[in-house]
Amino acid sequence: MTERELLDVLDTPIYFIDAKHVVVWMNRAAQNAVPGIVKGMPWTDVQPRLPRTHIFRFHEVQVGGEPGVMVEGTPSVDPALLSELERLRQANEDLETILDTLFDEVFVTDGEGVVLRVNTAAEQLYGLQNSDIVGRTVFDLEREQVFYPSVAAMVLQRRRRVTALQETKNGHRLVVTGSPVFDREGRIVRIVCYTRDLTSTRSWPSVAVQGVGQGVEIPWDSGLVAENPAMKSVMDLIRRVAPTDATILLLGETGVGKNRLARFIHDLSSRRANPFVEINCANVPESLFESELFGYESGAFTGARKEGKVGKVELAHGGTLFLNEVGELPLHVQGKILDLLQERTVSRVGGVHTRKVDIRIVAATNKDLRQLVKEGRFRDDLYFRLNVVPLTIPPLRERGEDICTLAETLVHRFCDKYQLPRKAIHPDVMACFLHYAWPGNVRELENVIERLCIIVEDDILLPEHLPEELWSSGGTERGEKDGYLGTKGTPDNGGPPPNTVFGSSLPGKAAFQSHSSPDILSQGWGIRQVLEEVERELYARALQQYGSTYAIAKHLRVSQPTVVRKLRQFGLSGGRALDSQ
Numbered sequence: 174m175t176e177r178e179l180l181d182v183l184d185t186p187i188y189f190i191d192a193k194h195v196v197v198w199m200n201r202a203a204q205n206a207v208p209g210i211v212k213g214m215p216w217t218d219v220q221p222r223l224p225r226t227h228i229f230r231f232h233e234v235q236v237g238g239e240p241g242v243m244v245e246g247t248p249s250v251d252p253a254l255l256s257e258l259e260r261l262r263q264a265n266e267d268l269e270t271i272l273d274t275l276f277d278e279v280f281v282t283d284g285e286g287v288v289l290r291v292n293t294a295a296e297q298l299y300g301l302q303n304s305d306i307v308g309r310t311v312f313d314l315e316r317e318q319v320f321y322p323s324v325a326a327m328v329l330q331r332r333r334r335v336t337a338l339q340e341t342k343n344g345h346r347l348v349v350t351g352s353p354v355f356d357r358e359g360r361i362v363r364i365v366c367y368t369r370d371l372t373s374t375r376s377w378p379s380v381a382v383q384g385v386g387q388g389v390e391i392p393w394d395s396g397l398v399a400e401n402p403a404m405k406s407v408m409d410l411i412r413r414v415a416p417t418d419a420t421i422l423l424l425g426e427t428g429v430g431k432n433r434l435a436r437f438i439h440d441l442s443s444r445r446a447n448p449f450v451e452i453n454c455a456n457v458p459e460s461l462f463e464s465e466l467f468g469y470e471s472g473a474f475t476g477a478r479k480e481g482k483v484g485k486v487e488l489a490h491g492g493t494l495f496l497n498e499v500g501e502l503p504l505h506v507q508g509k510i511l512d513l514l515q516e517r518t519v520s521r522v523g524g525v526h527t528r529k530v531d532i533r534i535v536a537a538t539n540k541d542l543r544q545l546v547k548e549g550r551f552r553d554d555l556y557f558r559l560n561v562v563p564l565t566i567p568p569l570r571e572r573g574e575d576i577c578t579l580a581e582t583l584v585h586r587f588c589d590k591y592q593l594p595r596k597a598i599h600p601d602v603m604a605c606f607l608h609y610a611w612p613g614n615v616r617e618l619e620n621v622i623e624r625l626c627i628i629v630e631d632d633i634l635l636p637e638h639l640p641e642e643l644w645s646s647g648g649t650e651r652g653e654k655d656g657y658l659g660t661k662g663t664p665d666n667g668g669p670p671p672n673t674v675f676g677s678s679l680p681g682k683a684a685f686q687s688h689s690s691p692d693i694l695s696q697g698w699g700i701r702q703v704l705e706e707v708e709r710e711l712y713a714r715a716l717q718q719y720g721s722t723y724a725i726a727k728h729l730r731v732s733q734p735t736v737v738r739k740l741r742q743f744g745l746s747g748g749r750a751l752d753s754q
């Protein structure tokens with residue numbers, strides 16, 4: 174190949190000009206770039222016609238054995254475009270740096286569930302290089318159990334923010350919140366997942382996360398939350414037995430939702446248009462039981478209404494009779510209930526007639542009926558009659574998935590109810606919720622959240638807003654029994670020593686003693702003020718001891734952003750310029 178043939182195959186336009194400034198040769202790219210330029214043309218005629226899309230450089234060369242010039246054009250880039258590109262490159266670099274300094278994992282996908290970015294925290298959580306995650310779909314990663322379930326997949330399915338518990342292949346237990354980002358047409362274009370690792374701070378709820386998308390579809394307007402697999406099984410069974418007339422016995426601790434489920438059973442049955450009548454057996458005085466249940470005829474007893482009274486059983490005709498707290502039924506009434514269950518007839522107190530009733534019985538108790546039978550306080554024949562379809566509702570502490578979803582829906586519900594802007598829940602708060610034993614179950618969670626929604630002015634619920642029993646739940650009965658690690662911790666498990674604040678384990682105990690001494694009472698300090706002072710002191714000492722906000726976060730078992738916020742709040746500078754915030 175000759176030199177000219179070689180230049181002809183190049184994409185860059187090239188012109189050769191001789192010593193008299195006349196074009197003596199040009200390659201094909203040059204002919205295509207500006208048609209009409211021919212050999213022999215003076216360069217002064219050519220130059221104004223050169224395309225602006227190129228930058229032309231001049232090189233001194235020998236042309237036909239004499240000094241000449243080779244003009245070479247390279248595509249030019251708009252300087253504005255160049256600086257925009259540079260700005261974007263810098264912004265991207267900043268974003269990567271910010272993401273990588275975060276303690277927690279951040280995971281971003283597109284609207285198809287393809288992973289676009291993850292920060293370095295992810296490598297540790299999933300035991301994979303970022304390059305092994307980016308570009309894959311969350312569905313594949315879920316299938317390969319790199320993590321399970323995929324919260325991004327749940328967000329795609331539900332088109333709303335989702336918080337759920339997740340387990341990773343290498344044994345990390347995470348609380349993940351995924352938020353959708355929509356475009357103007359309402360399409361999901363990004364899902365941003367923020368992850369909190371709970372592995373080292375608590376035991377996992379006793380039921381592992383499984384079966385997302387399995388189980389029952391609860392009617393959207395039931396408002397019932399059942400994401401936990403054991404709870405899903407309960408709902409599954411309810412769905413199957415509700416349409417039958419089978420007697421159902423709901424078992425479970427106080428506040429787990431027995432009442433709510435009894436109504437749900439009624440609503441799912443063909444009796445839904447007829448009455449749902451509840452009698453709370455714990456609230457009826459023993460002497461009034463029979464008349465409450467079965468009614469009475471006029472003049473049946475002294476003090477009775479002249480016109481008589483229809484009992485609850487008759488009122489429930491065609492519908493459902495809900496015997497709440499059935500374990501409290503007096504023995505003599507138990508026999509009558511047994512008759513009712515067998516005969517489906519009722520006779521009013523003081524009456525001679527029996528009436529047929531068409532009722533479905535749902536009963537509930539938080540007592541151990543078998544134990545009551547053993548103690549002779551509950552008839553065994555009635556127990557067997559009621560125990561046709563027993564449904565045990567797990568306590569809330571065993572339903573981590575439900576805690577997360579309930580907490581979020583309740584925050585929305587109460588903020589809407591009180592016409593307040595909706596609040597977010599900080600992952601540390603969620604972790605406290607997951608720690609806590611919830612002796613009052615869903616009812617207690619409802620109360621806590623309602624109170625928080627009203628009291629907290631910030632638009633995010635933070636650990637310091639929680640009532641004491643919740644933020645110190647690592648030391649609750651459950652925490653200690655199960656070996657949970659909480660904010661109290663123990664020296665054995667790497668947490669701060671017990672009673673760190675007022676105890677003798679920390680050096681410089683004297684600093685705290687002034688607050689813990691009886692003097693404090695005479696100073697008229699409120700508990701909040703005392704706690705704040707102690708917290709300030711603790712942060713001050715941690716800052717002195719560890720220096721870095723990351724190290725403080727690790728030792729105090731809070732997130733690094735919380736440390737930064739606290740140090741600011743208490744006016745404590747240092748911490749290596751707050752470790753880049």
Ligand SMILES: Nc1ncnc2c1ncn2[C@@H]1O[C@H](COP(=O)(O)OP(=O)(O)OP(=O)(O)O)[C@@H](O)[C@H]1O
Binds near residue numbers: 425428433616
């Ligand atoms: N799965 C759930 N989803 C949403 N809300 C629930 C759920 N379970 C219970 N709740 C709510 O929790 C509160 C307590 O529920 P409920 O009164 O049904 O409990 P319970 O087990 O009958 O309590 P008790 O034994 O004290 O009578 C109610 O406000 C109820 O609506």
